[in-house]
Amino acid sequence: MINGKKVLALLGQPNSGKSTLFNSLTGLKQHVGNWPGKTVEKKEGSFIRNGEEIIVADLPGSYSLSANSDEEMITRDYIASGKADAVCILADSSQLERSLFMLADYAGIQVPCFLVLNLADVAKDQGKEINIKALAEKLSIPVCLLSAPDSKNYESFYKCLDEAFDKKTLLDSAALEKAYEAIEGYSELKSIIPDDAIKGYSSAWLSAKVIEGDKAACEKIIPLLNPESKRKYEAVVAKIQKGSVLTGQCKFAWIDDLLSGVVNKVQKKAEFTKFDKAITHKVWGKPLVILIVIGGLLASFIPALPFMGIGMGISALIAPLQEALLGAGAHPIVTGIICNVVIQSVAYIVQMLGFVFGVTFVFGLLEEVGIMARVSYVFDNTMARFGLQGKSVMPCLVSFGCTMGGAAGARVIDNWGQKVLTIAIAWAVPCGAAWSIIPMLASNFFGAGAVIIIVAILLIMILHMFVTANIFGRILVKKEDRYGMIMELPPYHKPKVGALLRYVLGRTKDTFLRVMKVIIPICLIFWLLSYTATGLPENTILYKIGSFIEPVTKVFGLNWKLFTAFIASSVGKEGAVGVLSALYANTGTIYGAVVGTNAANDIQTLLAVIPKAEALAFMFAITFNVPCIVALAATYQETHSAKWTAIISVYYTIFALILAFIAYHIGLLIWPV
Amino acid sequence: MRNLRDLKVGSEAIVSSISGDARYLSRITSIGITPGCRVRMLKNDKNRPLLIFSRDTMIALNKKESESILIEEVKAV
Numbered sequence: 001m002i003n004g005k006k007v008l009a010l011l012g013q014p015n016s017g018k019s020t021l022f023n024s025l026t027g028l029k030q031h032v033g034n035w036p037g038k039t040v041e042k043k044e045g046s047f048i049r050n051g052e053e054i055i056v057a058d059l060p061g062s063y064s065l066s067a068n069s070d071e072e073m074i075t076r077d078y079i080a081s082g083k084a085d086a087v088c089i090l091a092d093s094s095q096l097e098r099s100l101f102m103l104a105d106y107a108g109i110q111v112p113c114f115l116v117l118n119l120a121d122v123a124k125d126q127g128k129e130i131n132i133k134a135l136a137e138k139l140s141i142p143v144c145l146l147s148a149p150d151s152k153n154y155e156s157f158y159k160c161l162d163e164a165f166d167k168k169t170l171l172d173s174a175a176l177e178k179a180y181e182a183i184e185g186y187s188e189l190k191s192i193i194p195d196d197a198i199k200g201y202s203s204a205w206l207s208a209k210v211i212e213g214d215k216a217a218c219e220k221i222i223p224l225l226n227p228e229s230k231r232k233y234e235a236v237v238a239k240i241q242k243g244s245v246l247t248g249q250c251k252f253a254w255i256d257d258l259l260s261g262v263v264n265k266v267q268k269k270a271e272f273t274k275f276d277k278a279i280t281h282k283v284w285g286k287p288l289v290i291l292i293v294i295g296g297l298l299a300s301f302i303p304a305l306p307f308m309g310i311g312m313g314i315s316a317l318i319a320p321l322q323e324a325l326l327g328a329g330a331h332p333i334v335t336g337i338i339c340n341v342v343i344q345s346v347a348y349i350v351q352m353l354g355f356v357f358g359v360t361f362v363f364g365l366l367e368e369v370g371i372m373a374r375v376s377y378v379f380d381n382t383m384a385r386f387g388l389q390g391k392s393v394m395p396c397l398v399s400f401g402c403t404m405g406g407a408a409g410a411r412v413i414d415n416w417g418q419k420v421l422t423i424a425i426a427w428a429v430p431c432g433a434a435w436s437i438i439p440m441l442a443s444n445f446f447g448a449g450a451v452i453i454i455v456a457i458l459l460i461m462i463l464h465m466f467v468t469a470n471i472f473g474r475i476l477v478k479k480e481d482r483y484g485m486i487m488e489l490p491p492y493h494k495p496k497v498g499a500l501l502r503y504v505l506g507r508t509k510d511t512f513l514r515v516m517k518v519i520i521p522i523c524l525i526f527w528l529l530s531y532t533a534t535g536l537p538e539n540t541i542l543y544k545i546g547s548f549i550e551p552v553t554k555v556f557g558l559n560w561k562l563f564t565a566f567i568a569s570s571v572g573k574e575g576a577v578g579v580l581s582a583l584y585a586n587t588g589t590i591y592g593a594v595v596g597t598n599a600a601n602d603i604q605t606l607l608a609v610i611p612k613a614e615a616l617a618f619m620f621a622i623t624f625n626v627p628c629i630v631a632l633a634a635t636y637q638e639t640h641s642a643k644w645t646a647i648i649s650v651y652y653t654i655f656a657l658i659l660a661f662i663a664y665h666i667g668l669l670i671w672p673v
Numbered sequence: 674m675r676n677l678r679d680l681k682v683g684s685e686a687i688v689s690s691i692s693g694d695a696r697y698l699s700r701i702t703s704i705g706i707t708p709g710c711r712v713r714m715l716k717n718d719k720n721r722p723l724l725i726f727s728r729d730t731m732i733a734l735n736k737k738e739s740e741s742i743l744i745e746e747v748k749a750v
């Protein structure tokens with residue numbers, strides 16, 4: 001119960017359709033946050049059943065209830081907290097035997113539950129027939145078949161739910177406990193471990209966990225034992241070997257018994273499709289994944305277009321509004337803040353969000369269809385070098401187009417530390433905006449030498465990723481959390497476009513609100529710093545600060561103008577050249593350049609006045625600077641951590657300045673002043 | 674005895690024993706690989722995880738870790 005409302009918790013292995021069920025039940029009434037004090041994403045929502053509001057909690061976790069990860073610990077603690085009035089355990093009917101493992105691992109927990117055999121449509125296509133009634137009798141809990149995407153046919157699901165709530169149905173685990181008795185030491189443990197050493201967990205369940213070497217369970221149990229029991233306990237534990245294998249065999253034997261006579265035997269062949277052959281191919285697999293990402297990026301622009309239109313529409317309002325306000329006698333600063341800060345940022349964010357929407361949607365689609373798991377397989381070895389799973393390659397590739405899209409795409413990574421690390425290294429990938437200005441600048445300044453610069457940028461990018469992975473990886477992905485791949489490659493599923501669209505729209509709205517909170521203050525500060533009543537850059541606060549610290553920034557090869565453009569490039573890279581034009585050639589304003597309202601860039605003037613070594617320093621500085629504030633905000637949105645977003649930003653700023661320093665001094669050797 | 678890594682593509686085997694630390698054993702068990710279960714090798718490429726089929730499921734496994742899964746080869750059905 002939470003505030004007098006009934007709580008339903010969803011539990012299931014990956015690919016059992018948990019998210020689909022959660023989304024169907026709650027629709028848009030869902031909230032994504034963090035588990036208190038943890039970095040694991042918490043999904044909660046609600047729906048109305050018989051006029052009563054019911055809270056749904058999506059329990060995080062993977063294949064079992066052991067204490068191997070934060071996710072699994074949260075799930076266990078949640079069940080122990082007694083908040084859930086019923087737990088809905090999901091299994092995949094098309095892989096029934098394996099996916100019932102979660103049910104077997106749950107057996108012994110004294111919280112009411114019911115079993116949902118999802119993907120019933122797929123099982124039916126396999127010719128599988130499951131006798132639900134017989135299964136329910138064996139387990140003494142409600143059982144139903146379900147096709148989670150088919151939200152019109154949820155009657156039997158709701159019936160099970162009602163029954164579990166009303167009758168508080170507990171899973172019958174006697175047969176499994178009987179099987180455990182064959183394990184040496186089990187009976188002795190069971191006799192000394194009290195029920196409820198962890199609330200809601202039977203002594204049988206706890207004994208099995210002790211046998212499995214579950215540290216979290218042992219730590220809870222040991223203090224409760226009297227000295228004599230403790231001695232016995234230690235003697236038993238010392239003799240146990242490969243506990244998980246022993247209990248695992250019992251669990252699967254129990255599942256076999258459960259299913260015998262309940263399910264007809266259908267032989268399922270490995271479905272290794274043509275596409276699987278291609279995408280897992282030794283040679284062609286990786287290029288194919290990259291092609292898919294490029295295709296996905298292009299496809300992302302289609303749903304992004306309406307957003308861009310809206311954003312431009314909002315932009316178009318600014319000029320008339322500005323005139324009207326000034327005409328009505330409003331103070332220029334007030335007008336500036338309303339028009340240039342608030343409305344301009346909203347317009348900018350809406351345009352950018354289109355892309356976040358597109359990427360989240362396309363990636364969501366790839367994940368749902370099952371392609372993401374293949375990508376993980378293909379890039380496992382490559383990304384393992386960074387301490388990451390194979391999927392992390394996707395955000396990095398997307399970041400060539402747009403870092404913000406990369407950060408948003410990191411959603412598909414299910415472990416928080418790995419997600420943050422992925423985003424941190426994806427920032428090192430120069431984005432589309434950098435690629436649109438650097439080659440142009442480089443060829444103007446260095447002619448054919450531009451090629452060398454681009455190669456250098458790519459090499460530094462790789463180096464940067466390694467260094468960053470090393471520095472942050474130690475903290476974010478601990479050594480003991482780095483283990484080899486054990487992952488299901490699910491069969492391909494037809495995606496539920498409608499549900500996904502609704503979910504992504506909800507997420508985009510969330511992102512919009514969060515991003516606004518970050519961007520408006522930053523734009524406001526930046527606008528104030530670059531405000532000039534006379535139109536001369538020398539009147540801005542930016543100039544005053546810039547020229548004051550110039551002796552320091554000069555060390556990095558950046559005079560105050562270049563340094564200002566460098567700072568501006570962390571707001572938006574597209575604007576960096578415009579800022580230079582504004583400062584060197586007086587075309588447009590600094591602020592206007594950054595938010596994209598300045599018209600012309602005056603490269604010719606820049607060529608004449610910026611020394612080559614400084615230009616070189618500047619190029620490296622902006623390429624590897626903080627990508628842009630929208631990327632920063634997206635990073636905050638995905639990581640839920642202001643601390644880590646700040647750490648990564650500061651780190652990137654410093655790294656960029658160090659690179660500028662090196663580039664500048666190399667430049668001085670080539671072109672001495 | 675041979676380990677899972679040695680199994681040729683297209684061949685089938687029965688798992689005879691698994692060893693490793695408690696965490697590994699718990700993870701490998703929860704995805705359905707236990708002594709006595711049947712596995713079929715789908716892909717065994719250099720520098721890639723193994724791809725096997727077991728209990729109706731396609732599973733990718735780290736190669737190095739899979740050396741601790743011992744098998745007895747059987748005729749494919």
Ligand SMILES: Nc1nc2c(ncn2[C@@H]2O[C@H](COP(=O)(O)OP(=O)(O)OP(=O)(O)O)[C@@H](O)[C@H]2O)c(=O)[nH]1
Pocket residue numbers: 012013014015016017018019020021118119120121122146147148149367368369370493494495496
């Ligand atoms: N045909 C069919 N497909 C389903 C059913 N339930 C879920 N799916 C699909 O299976 C895929 C995985 O479903 P999810 O809901 O993402 O599974 P999950 O358990 O949340 O998995 P994770 O997100 O990895 O935790 C999606 O493509 C769903 O559309 C079902 O009953 N029938």
